[in-house]
Amino acid sequence: MHPFDYVAATSIAEVNSILAQHGNRARPLVGGTDLLVQLRGGRFDLDAVVDIKGVPEANVLELNGALKMGSAVPLAVMYEDQAVRDAYPGLIDCAELIGGIQIQSRASMAANLCNSTPSGDTICPMIVHSAQVNITGANGDRTVAVEDFCTGPGRNVLEDGEWVLDIVFPAPASGFGAAYERFIPRNEMDIAVAGAASSVTLDGSGKITDALVALASVGPTPVFVTAITDLLVGKEPTEENFVAAGKIAYDAVSPISDMRGTIEQRRHLSGVLTRRTLTKATERAKAG
Amino acid sequence: MVDKVHVKTTINGQEYEFLVEPYMSLLETLRDVLNLTGTKEGCNDGNCGACTVEMNGRIVDSCCVLGAEVNGGTINTIEGMATAEGLHPLQQAFLEEAALQCGICTPGFLISAKSLLEREPDADEHRIRYWLAGNLCRCTGYDKIIKAVQKTQATA
Known part of the structure; x- marks a missing residue:
């Protein structure tokens, strides 16, 4: 591993100054659970890490x-x-x-x-x-x-x-609920084969005024599926509508096959987890 | 070339002052600088929990902490668990329930379990399993470890 300096910064200005001095050869350190593993693995080299936990x-x-x-x-x-x-x-x-x-x-x-x-x-x-x-x-x-x-x-x-x-x-609007679920083959300590986050906002009559869905592990970046928002706004939070939202998610994602799962499994999971998290978000929206 | 960092910290209630390479993990610092070799290296990438220590009141994987980060902090390791009077009740229960075979994971499990029982003495089995999910054992299959933690609760 390339030797790097450690700086325990205590102010924003100090972090800025060290990062400005080193360019892409310095990074902030928080938990180290990714950064230190990546440095040891030789993913990249740094000349300094700036601990921002004292800021x-x-x-x-x-x-x-x-x-x-x-x-x-x-x-x-x-x-x-x-x-x-x-x-x-x-x-x-x-x-x-x-x-x-x-x-x-x-x-x-x-x-x-x-x-x-x-x-x-x-x-x-x-x-x-x-x-x-x-x-x-x-x-x-x-x-x-x-x-x-x-x-x-x-x-x-x-x-x-x-x-x-x-x-x-932002402060949760009245009638707002959200939920996240992921699929992993173990109970704990694993990386998502696929994950879905949903939020739902309901008006006084129970109709959807906003619905946001984003999917993890099924594309090069998190996938924010705005077509689901377009589908659900103005509708009732029914099983049928959430199944339809899941179908949109199935088509919207662009997963790869790797050691964790196949393209087809990840598409399938995207649909299922979209439906489930929309349902759970709705329950929370009604309860909240 | 980078300069060594001056660190003052409290480990198992004792004051330590030492110099450490800034890129050295807390795990390496404990083992190779301070000769506290009770803390074990398993995966060295934050998956197995063998290197678990308590840092400022929370359990952490010491392989994912820099030694320099503990300046001014408080660390508890397996070396601080038994006292002159005898083993910690968790250590005794691990022995009685045969909750270890090769022993590499054991210091980490003990530190994690101690932290749980101090925070949540009445944790149920589900909670114990969840809390210990960050500690991997490749020998005993977990049931004996869980039983040892429950036995400790029952005799507390």
């Missing part, structure tokens, strides 16, 4: 209508917060199934997003919550929607010197 703004977990989650907040800290659990069960779904407790103690949703694997379990749930990513760097700040963040397997919109400071989730 106060990256540790914010603030629920004030909307939820602001700093990029260094570990999954376990997030899902142990009762107010966050109550407000965002669709995010808790994914936070509690990534890796084991050891991984959940260190990994963050923002860092999972920055790793940008199509199977990243937190990314699709963030998409269906309409989350916004606040990016910072020496050249200024910008905000990107989660669905626009990933550009390919392991690739994203971050330029050299940029990093994610926090992610903001």
Whole structure:
């Protein structure tokens, strides 16, 4: 492994300065559960890692209508917060199934997003919550929607010197519910063969006013299926309509066959998990 | 060339001060710098949990932590589990229930199980299995390990 320096940064300016100095030869460190494994595996070399866990703004977990989650907040800290659990069960779904407790103690949703694997379990749930990513760097700040963040397997919109400071989730509208499910052959500790996140918003009469579906592990990036939104808005949340949504998902994905599953299995799972998560999201929308 | 990092930390209640290469994992730091070899290396990529230690109150895979990261922190390893009075109840139950064969996974399982019982002394079997999912054993098949944890709960 190429030797790299370790910097425990304590301010945004310090992170910016180190990243600006090293270009693509430095990266922020949060949980290390991807980064350190990739460095040891020789995926790429770095001259420095910048630990952002000591940056106060990256540790914010603030629920004030909307939820602001700093990029260094570990999954376990997030899902142990009762107010966050109550407000965002669709995010808790994914936070509690990534890796084991050891991984959940260190990994963050923002860092999972920055790793940008199509199977990243937190990314699709963030998409269906309409989350916004606040990016910072020496050249200024910008905000990107989660669905626009990933550009390919392991690739994203971050330029050299940029990093994610926090992610903001809008306050759940009245009648909003969300859910995430994945298929793995084991009970725990595996990578999704396919996953689906859905959110549903119902009006007072029970009709769908918004429905968002995103699918994991079935394309080069998370697949945000806007055709399902077009299908479901204005309709009733019926089994029949959700089966139709599943058919759209089946056709919308572009999976590969690999050691985890075949193209056909992943298409099939996309349909089934879309139907199931829309159903669960609807139950939560009615309960909430 | 990179410079070594100066680290001060508390391990098993004892103060440690040492220099470590900035790219060295906590696992390597414990084993190769501090000679605390009770923590084992299994996969070295965050899958098997053999290297589990408690860091600032939470269990982590020490292969996925840098030694430099623990500056100012608190670490608990398997070396801190037994006392002069004897084995920790979990260690005793693992022995009695034959919850180990080769033993490579055992320190990690013990650290994880201890953390669970301190947080949730009444955890049910499902919860115990879920909490220990990040620890892999290739010998005993888990049932004996789960029984040992339950026996510890019953005798607590």
